[in-house]
Amino acid sequence: MRVLASVSNREGLAELAHELSRDGHDIVSTGGTAAHLRAAGIETIDVAAITGFPEILDGRVKTLHPKVHGGILARRDLPDHLRQLGEHAIAPIDLVISNLYPFGETLAKTSDDGAIIEQIDVGGPAIARAAAKNFAGVIVLVDPADYPEALDRIRSGRDDLSWRRLLAAKAFRHVAAYDAMVAAYLTGGLDFPETMSVPLLKAQSLRYGENPHQSAALYVTLPIPPRGATLATGEQLHGPDLSFNNMLDMDGAFACVRDFAAPTAVIVKHGNPCGLASADTIGVAFDRALAGDPVSAFGGAIAVNRPVDRDLARAIASAVYHDLAAPAFTDEALTILRMRKNLRVFRVDLETNRSASRFALNLKRIDGGFLAQTLDARSEDDVAMTVVSARPPTDAERGDLRFAWRAVKHVRSNAIVLARDRSLVGIGAGQMSRVDSSEIAVRKAGPRSAGAVMASDGLIPFADGAEVVAAGGVTAIIQPGGSVRDREVIEVVNAHGMAMVFTGVRHFRH
Known part of the structure; x- marks a missing residue:
């Protein structure tokens, strides 16, 4: 079996390549990937030795060659395809390992347009798509998490068509999400382009949906914001698994307190505030929010826009609530809150969240489509009265x-x-x-x-x-x-x- 490896995320690659090489499979690789494998003591064939053509244009052109794509795309069940491979001295490629330039990570680090453009991958998506199209004859791996199972299936001969098909679908999703990130960057401030792709990554499965008979999952937008920068990437510090409703109520609660500069607390039930107050201290704000409707507050979601200290934690822990979101917690506060087994405690960075939320569309599903609108995020500081x-x-x-x-x-x-x-x-x-x-x-x-x-x-x-x-x-x-x-x-x-x-x-x- 011939393997083509060209990756940016090298996690687990050396271990996989070592085992494949030990099993007698040829490893073909490019540039930095080849250097990485050789440094790990793995014999590697440069792709240039296959194509007879060097990498050019600062590495922009490496695998874009008929001897690469022909080896991937040839159908093994068509004699004419195999004949053409022989005529042109092209060896079939049976396994493609590819993941793409770190475009999202680059966006997070720099605003230099030139540096960002250089991270638009061309060859990587091309070989991944080619392998995914020809999944009947080629295995494609775009996720290091799949390496152990792939090795086991290859060794045991269980690399069946249904498994390859799933990997192919994953490869197309991987490339599509990447392309959507690039398109969103290049689109810039255009709110409503004629076509829209929303790149999302599954963060976790949820306990259930709006009702227990519904399934649900949490997805984060790509590129992934830093941990805690948004609710979707918030850090759960305590409590049971999240449900769809937990996330909705915390989202509404945190969006509310984010609109206030003064220390503010809100308690939300079923998407509506049942208590909200601002005060000179966050403890007083919470007490007043609770006084707004103490009966409805039972089992609610709390959000505050100041760190939670010991006294506030005691007040919260003295009653039953399901969710708490705040920008920070003292160690004493966490010790107290963790005594409430069923309270979900979430850390979300207020200032990052405040700025990150200004550049997005609100999407609502309708039968057969989606409605899109800009956020209701206008400042109320200068509202006309x-x-x-x-x-x-x-x-x-x-x-x-x-x-x-x-x-x-x-x-x-x-x-x-x-x-x-x-x-x-x-x-x-x-x-x-x-x-x-x-x-x-x-x-x-x-x-x-x-x-x-x-x-x-x-x-x-x-x-x-x-x-x-x-x-x-x-x-x-x-x-x-x-x-x-x-x-x-x-x-x-x-x-x-x-x-x-x-x-x-x-x-x-x-």
């Missing part, structure tokens, strides 16, 4: 209105939140009518609605929503505005002595 009521909001109301406006974008539409002292005191989420969401928010707040402010993720279409919160003692409202009945809503606001501002921006979330 156009006063439309007879009286302007007070300074204290303005602070709470800004807090509520940041919060409401993380609640499912139709969304109404009531806030007071930088804490949510009432949340109405996911209702089909906005007035129903308003009634739920006031009911949840109880007496705390008196003196609170209200935020609405979409325009208030009728005056009844304003009437409901006015009856609860709400003193100020922030909303996008733009209803044909804005004047009626303003009249109700003025009649109750409330303040109201328009932002001109909507924050629907479905």
Whole structure:
């Protein structure tokens, strides 16, 4: 058997090549791969000795030659193909070991366009694709994890067609993901290209999907961000295996606290915040978030945007929660949290995550396709607050209105939140009518609605929503505005002595 090896990731290659060579198989290799094998004491044939042509153009052309591709692509079951190999003195190649230039790693290290372009592999994908196409006669290995099984199957004669087919599919996926990374880099800032490939790598299987009868897995985008830079690459420090719902709730929770500069804590259940607060310290923020709806908080997902210390860990460990995401944990905090067997503890770097999340599309599956949109990631630091009521909001109301406006974008539409002292005191989420969401928010707040402010993720279409919160003692409202009945809503606001501002921006979330 003749083996062609040309790899960038040399993990396990010398060990595999040593065993293959010991079994009497010829090893053909290129450039750095050949040098690596020779350094390990493995006899290697240079590809130039096969092609009769040297590597040229600083190694850009090595294996792009008929004596290489002919040996890979020839069908062993066609006498005419075998005859042509003989006519041109081409030896069949039976095993191709190939993985590609480290394009993703280069992207992570440099912004030098020239250096990045040099890491676009041409020959590697070509030989991998050729071997994968001809899997009936050729074995292709693109993943070092497959080397031990491959050696065992070759030695035992169990290199059957079904196994080769699986390896071929893996090779095509490997090349496709690589090409997608390159295309994404070259596409640059174009949000919606005419075709789109999303390179993903399976990070782990999940316990189950949204329901136990559904299967699920976690995939990370390529190139892979550093460990802990995003939720998908976050570091799980404690707890049982993750499920689909754990990841969704932590994603929503961490996206929420990432929007706040002050120490902020959120508790999420089924994709919606049930408690959210900012304060001067993260411990106080958590206490206030929990006070927002302590009943719903049971079994929720917590995220904070400050390190978790001993006191906060004790507060969290005193009740039942399923997930906790934070940028850091003290050793004391981890010791305490690990006493909660079923609490998943996740470390996610806040600042890296904040910047990394600005350049992506949101994709949602629909029947037969996907919807793509840019992220709702606009800064709320300079949001317009156009006063439309007879009286302007007070300074204290303005602070709470800004807090509520940041919060409401993380609640499912139709969304109404009531806030007071930088804490949510009432949340109405996911209702089909906005007035129903308003009634739920006031009911949840109880007496705390008196003196609170209200935020609405979409325009208030009728005056009844304003009437409901006015009856609860709400003193100020922030909303996008733009209803044909804005004047009626303003009249109700003025009649109750409330303040109201328009932002001109909507924050629907479905």
